[in-house]
Amino acid sequence: MDLCVIPLLSGRKLSREGMLVMGILNVTNDSFFAESRVAGEKEAIARAVSMARDGADIIDIGAESTRPGSHGVSEEAERGALLPVVRAVRRELPDIPISVDTRKAAVAETALEAGADIINDVSGLELPEEADRMASVTAASGAAYILTHTKGAPDVMQRNPYYDDPLSEIRDFFREKIALLESFGVSRDSLIIDPGIGFGKRVADNLAILANLEKFSVFGLPVLIGASRKGFIGAVGGADDGPESRLGGTLAITALCALSGVSIVRVHDAAPNRRAADMITAISKHRL
Numbered sequence: 001m002d003l004c005v006i007p008l009l010s011g012r013k014l015s016r017e018g019m020l021v022m023g024i025l026n027v028t029n030d031s032f033f034a035e036s037r038v039a040g041e042k043e044a045i046a047r048a049v050s051m052a053r054d055g056a057d058i059i060d061i062g063a064e065s066t067r068p069g070s071h072g073v074s075e076e077a078e079r080g081a082l083l084p085v086v087r088a089v090r091r092e093l094p095d096i097p098i099s100v101d102t103r104k105a106a107v108a109e110t111a112l113e114a115g116a117d118i119i120n121d122v123s124g125l126e127l128p129e130e131a132d133r134m135a136s137v138t139a140a141s142g143a144a145y146i147l148t149h150t151k152g153a154p155d156v157m158q159r160n161p162y163y164d165d166p167l168s169e170i171r172d173f174f175r176e177k178i179a180l181l182e183s184f185g186v187s188r189d190s191l192i193i194d195p196g197i198g199f200g201k202r203v204a205d206n207l208a209i210l211a212n213l214e215k216f217s218v219f220g221l222p223v224l225i226g227a228s229r230k231g232f233i234g235a236v237g238g239a240d241d242g243p244e245s246r247l248g249g250t251l252a253i254t255a256l257c258a259l260s261g262v263s264i265v266r267v268h269d270a271a272p273n274r275r276a277a278d279m280i281t282a283i284s285k286h287r288l
Contacts (some may be wrong), residue, residue, distance in 0.1 A: 003015055003016070003017055004016050004017075004018065004019060004020055004222065004263045004264075006097070006118075006144055006192070006222060006263070006264075007144060007189055007190055008117045009112070009117050009141070009142060009143055010059065012056060013251045014058070014074065014097050016057060017252075017281060018258065018277060018278065018280070018281035018284075019257060019258045019262060019263065019264065019265060019280075019281070020057040020058060020263060020264045020265075020268065021055055021056050021058075021264075021265055021270055021274050021277060022056065022057065022059075022060050022099065022132075022224070022226075022264050022265065022266040023048075023052075023054075023058070023060065023267065023268075023270040024040065024060055024062075024228065024248055024266060024267065024268050025038060025044060025047055025048055025059055025062070026062055026063075027039075027044060027049070027061060027062065027063040027081045027084070027085050028057050028062065028063060028064065028119035030079075030157035030272065031072070031156075032089030037279060038085075038281075039058045041085055041088040044061075044085040044088060044089060045071035045088050045089060045092045045248070047221040048089045048092065048093060048240045049092060049093065050098075050270075051270040052093055052096050052251075054270035054274060055270055055271060055274030055275075056096075056270040056274070056279075057096075057097065057264075058096070058097045058099055058118065058264070059089060059093070059097070059098050059099070060095055060098075060099040060100075060101055060120055060266060061082060061085055061086055061089065061098060061099070061100055061101065061116075062082070062100070062101030062102065062120075063077075063079075063082035063102075064078050064084075064101075064102065065282065069220075070197035071077060073106050075106055075107060077249060078102065078104065078107050079107050081232070082100065082102070082107065082111060083110060083114050084113060086098060086100065086111050086114040086115055086116050087114045087115060087136060089115075090114065090115030090116075091128060097117045097118060098116045098117055098118070099116065099118035099119070099120045099144075099146070100112075100116045100118070100119060100120060101120045101122035102119070102120070102121065103121055103122060103127060103130060104130060104244045104268055105130050105133035105134040105136070105137045106133075107161055108121070108134065108137055108138075108143075109137045109141070112137075112141050112143055114135070116143075117143060117144065118143060118145070118146065119134070119137075119138060119143050119145045119146065120146040120148075121134060121145065121147070121148065122150060122194075122196070122199060123145060123148070123149040123150065124147070124148050124149055124150040124173070124177065124196070124199075125177050125180060125181075126145070126150060128155070129181070132143035132184070135180060135181050136182065136184055137184075137237050138184070138186050138190070139181075139184045139185035140185045142187070142190065143190065144190045144191075144192060145190055145191055145192065146182070146192045146193075146194055146224055147174065147177055147181070147191060147192070147193050147194065148194040148195075148196045148199060149170045149173050149174065149193075149194065149195050149196035149199065149202070150196050150199035150200050151196075151199065151200025157158050158200065160207075161200040161201060161202060161205070162202075163205055164201075165208065166201070166205045167208060167209070167212055167215055169194050169211055169213060170196075170209070170216075171215070171216070171218065171281075174193055174216075174219060175239040178191065178219065178221075179246050188213070189220075191215055191218060191221050192222045192223070192263070193219060193221050193222070193223055193224070194207045194223070194224040194226060195216060195223070195225070196201050197209060197210075197225060197227040197230060197232075198226075198227070198230045198231065198232065201232075201250070203232045203235045203236070204226070206230075206232045206234070207232070208255060210225075210227070211254060211255075213225070213260040213261070213262060214254075214260060214261065215259065217261065221264055222263035222264060223261075223262050223264075224262070224263065224264040224265070224266060225257050225264070225265050225266070226265070226266035226267075227250065227251070228250045228265075228266060228267040228268045228269070229243040229244075229246040229250055229268055229281060230243075230246070232256075233246040233249035233250060233253075234246055234249075236249065237249055239266070241278065247269060247272065250267065250268075250269070250272060250273070251272055251273065251276045253265075253275045254267065254276045255276050255279075255280055257277075257279065258276070258277045258284075259280055259284070267276070
């Protein structure tokens with residue numbers, strides 16, 4: 001398997017043979033999977049340490065839910081919840097890369113100052129009041145930036161989304177937004193693309209993305225997939241008892257991603273996803 005390399009701040013690099021695992025740490029009270037939520041610094045540190053021990057390569061910290069139907073929180077509220085946790089995790093785990101899941105440029109900027117390395121922006125640079133500033137913050141900081149395809153804000157993105165050709169439309173979106181970021185001086189080497197599973201997608205659209213992951217290699221950029229425990233898994237599996245019942249489907253997707261050359265999977269359960277990814281890496285070494 002290829003060596004996955006993600007540049008970080010201060011000249012550091014994150015590298016692993018095979019696929020990287022990003023562990024989800026939600027400092028919220030309404031994220032769609034309750035087990036991913038933590039309350040306060042002490043619980044956040046314990047969860048981050050546990051994920052790192054279980055094989056997470058990156059800790060992704062978010063303080064605003066972007067589940068379908070959710071409404072945003074104020075900049076002040078997001079910053080107040082996020083920054084103490086970023087600082088605490090950085091103190092406890094000085095070497096682990098931290099990403100911040102935020103759509104707000106000012107929050108991203110202060111989180112980088114607090115010790116984060118990566119901006120995980122699920123807005124897709126579609127928020128007019130944030131897009132240019134987010135591009136400027138990314139360029140000035142040199143931080144790695146995750147560009148996510150989305151169709152509409154979280155409160156409306158699942159209201160009858162429609163595509164004529166989802167793969168072509170998502171690729172066109174990436175071409176446009178990558179050009180925008182580069183026009184602000186963002187280095188292409190710092191970019192990661194995320195096709196946005198569940199962000200304004202029908203079940204069939206999500207499945208089409210996963211069935212054709214190789215089509216995103218045209219950009220020569222690391223690809224991130226965040227499908228963990230999402231609703232379309234339950235739709236495929238028949239009887240669905242909610243996010244708690246979707247680990248099996250998540251692990252199947254993780255294995256597929258590892259086989260397809262995806263660079264990063266963003267998951268709620270670090271240990272089983274790490275084992276799945278490592279098993280695929282081990283098997284792939286023996287391919288004739």
